[in-house]
Amino acid sequence: MRETNFIIENNARHLWHPMAHPAEMQAHPPRIVNSGEGVEIVDIQGKKVLDAVGGLWNVNLGYSCEPVKKAIRDQLDELPYYSTFRGTTNSPLIELSYELAEWFKPDGLSRSFFTSGGSDSVETCLRLARQYHKINDQPERTKFVALKKGYHGTHFGGASVNGNQNFRRNYEPLLPGVIHLPAPFTYRNPFNTTDGAEIAQAIATLFEDEIAFQGADTIAALIVEPVLGAGGVIVPHETFLPLMREICDRHGILLIADEVITAFGRTGAWTGSRLWGVKPDMMSTAKAITNGYFPFGAVMISDKVAHVFESNKNSVGNIGHGYTYSGHPVGAAAALATLKETKRLDVAANAAARGEELLAGLKALQNKHELIGDVRGKGLMCALELVSDRAKKSAAAKDVVQKVHDATYDAGVMVRTSGANVIMSPPLIVTAANVQTILTALDAGLSAAGA
Numbered sequence: 069m070r071e072t073n074f075i076i077e078n079n080a081r082h083l084w085h086p087m088a089h090p091a092e093m094q095a096h097p098p099r100i101v102n103s104g105e106g107v108e109i110v111d112i113q114g115k116k117v118l119d120a121v122g123g124l125w126n127v128n129l130g131y132s133c134e135p136v137k138k139a140i141r142d143q144l145d146e147l148p149y150y151s152t153f154r155g156t157t158n159s160p161l162i163e164l165s166y167e168l169a170e171w172f173k174p175d176g177l178s179r180s181f182f183t184s185g186g187s188d189s190v191e192t193c194l195r196l197a198r199q200y201h202k203i204n205d206q207p208e209r210t211k212f213v214a215l216k217k218g219y220h221g222t223h224f225g226g227a228s229v230n231g232n233q234n235f236r237r238n239y240e241p242l243l244p245g246v247i248h249l250p251a252p253f254t255y256r257n258p259f260n261t262t263d264g265a266e267i268a269q270a271i272a273t274l275f276e277d278e279i280a281f282q283g284a285d286t287i288a289a290l291i292v293e294p295v296l297g298a299g300g301v302i303v304p305h306e307t308f309l310p311l312m313r314e315i316c317d318r319h320g321i322l323l324i325a326d327e328v329i330t331a332f333g334r335t336g337a338w339t340g341s342r343l344w345g346v347k348p349d350m351m352s353t354a355k356a357i358t359n360g361y362f363p364f365g366a367v368m369i370s371d372k373v374a375h376v377f378e379s380n381k382n383s384v385g386n387i388g389h390g391y392t393y394s395g396h397p398v399g400a401a402a403a404l405a406t407l408k409e410t411k412r413l414d415v416a417a418n419a420a421a422r423g424e425e426l427l428a429g430l431k432a433l434q435n436k437h438e439l440i441g442d443v444r445g446k447g448l449m450c451a452l453e454l455v456s457d458r459a460k461k462s463a464a465a466k467d468v469v470q471k472v473h474d475a476t477y478d479a480g481v482m483v484r485t486s487g488a489n490v491i492m493s494p495p496l497i498v499t500a501a502n503v504q505t506i507l508t509a510l511d512a513g514l515s516a517a518g519a
């Protein structure tokens with residue numbers, strides 16, 4: 069590795085960062101994170117902060133998870149790569165598919181299809197949904213329904229179902245035949261109410277109306293995050309997902325749960341679908357499946373969908389989809405070790421308990437800081453929406469949001485900002501004391517920006 073000055077001088081010079089303007093990154097180079105330990109990260113200046121972002125919603129077990137590190141090292145020595153395209157596979161992957169079938173049994177999901185990350189998993193779900201209907205002699209079922217404010221990665225299919233224009237406008241035209249419903253969002257919605265149950269019912273009515281307009285026999289699937297993450301941590305009313313499930317069932321529409329963030333305990337339940345008592349037809353997972361230590365994902369498939377593919381007798385059931393790194397043996401070994409640690413540490417229970425403390429603390433901060441328009445959260449996914457005027461709900465200015473971020477960092481905690489939202493998704497192993505550290509630093513950050 070070259071010396072520190074070289075690294076700092078070349079920061080953002082020769083690479084473009086995801087989700088950033090290249091010129092802005094060159095003008096204000098990003099923080100260089102050099103190491104991580106427990107729930108903390110250390111930057112190139114040696115400053116240590118608590119990582120309330122959890123990597124990117126994925127380092128659920130923190131940065132010192134030795135069993136996962138060891139599994140990766142050992143697998144690199146044993147078999148660092150081999151393809152899983154038709155004809156070959158590997159042992160850790162077979163074991164992982166067994167463990168995942170056990171893990172997701174309560175969700176009714178029994179088969180897995182492996183990917184290199186969340187966007188791949190979403191793309192896989194969308195493609196398999198269309199294929200499912202083709203096998204079922206309903207080839208016209210090609211459309212997708214999604215939610216505004218939903219985030220489903222950045223591949224063309226995923227961007228097409230995405231519900232935030234930041235990820236769409238510059239890449240249009242996107243996939244035709246995608247319909248967006250309003251988000252189940254109490255703070256901002258077109259229904260003129262803050263009642264979550266009413267909003268859920270209103271969206272269900274719009275969904276029915278759209279199905280009647282489009283023709284149910286043209287719609288392949290509805291894709292939703294059980295708790296909307298990147299769109300600003302939007303927690304639907306408990307009736308929302310069951311209502312959507314029932315409508316999908318009545319019209320032969322598949323339900324895809326995008327659980328790239330929520331699948332392994334983040335909401336306080338082992339899956340977001342289970343949180344709301346719903347069984348999806350397919351589920352996209354990634355991120356925490358390897359604790360973020362290896363790029364990997366899995367699409368989980370229900371018995372209903374599996375039966376259609378597996379009983380097919382012609383080439384329509386042939387899966388013409390997959391990635392060089394689908395079922396990577398190192399990723400599979402990492403996932404096996406991660407699942408074991410995730411279960412042993414019972415992180416879902418900790419996420420539920422610490423999440424309540426974090427949410428209560430954030431609500432207390434709202435009483436103190438005019439800047440906070442709304443506080444939302446479920447388990448260890450929480451957000452503050454910053455406003456310049458509470459009554460008008462006008463978004464806080466970009467430099468104010470940046471100030472909150474920087475001053476919170478100076479006070480010892482890394483948070484993530486997205487638009488006017490401050491998003492928190494710490495590792496699921498945080499302690500009650502860690503939660504207080506996050507709140508204290510945020511208090512300092514908000515005071516600095518509000519002053």
Ligand SMILES: Cc1ncc(COP(=O)(O)O)c(C=O)c1O
Pocket residue numbers: 185186187188190219220221222293297298326327328329354355
């Ligand atoms: C719900 C959801 N789906 C899909 C993705 C895309 O995952 P990736 O960035 O690994 O491609 C994300 C990423 O944050 C996500 O939150």
